[in-house]
Amino acid sequence: MMSESSNESSSKELSSLQCLKCNKCGATFYPNQDGTMHFRWSTGAPGKLEDLASLVCQPYGNDECQNPERFTYNANADSWQKRREFIDRQKIEGWPD
Numbered sequence: 001m002m003s004e005s006s007n008e009s010s011s012k013e014l015s016s017l018q019c020l021k022c023n024k025c026g027a028t029f030y031p032n033q034d035g036t037m038h039f040r041w042s043t044g045a046p047g048k049l050e051d052l053a054s055l056v057c058q059p060y061g062n063d064e065c066q067n068p069e070r071f072t073y074n075a076n077a078d079s080w081q082k083r084r085e086f087i088d089r090q091k092i093e094g095w096p097d
């Protein structure tokens with residue numbers, strides 16, 4: 001009884017996760033069967049998440065970006081995020097004279 005109802009709810013969750021649209025770069029992300037994702041450019045051509053991240057999402061992305069690889073592509077992504085947090089803090093507290 002419990003297993004049947006949980007199957008129904010999990011299939012509903014899957015359909016809501018089906019694809020992610022990135023407003024920033026115009027790409028749409030689709031889940032692969034192994035749990036990773038791939039994307040298509042706004043032209044419909046398939047591409048790699050890492051390529052999109054290094055070309056568009058890391059230099060130009062913001063919090064709207066849906067690319068799962070945006071912060072995990074390489075070691076620089078971590079320092080980029082730290083830099084962002086530093087800048088955000090300065091906006092709140094004010095830049096030192």
Ligand SMILES: [Zn+2]
Pocket residue numbers: 022024025026056057061065066067
């Ligand atoms: Zn993006």
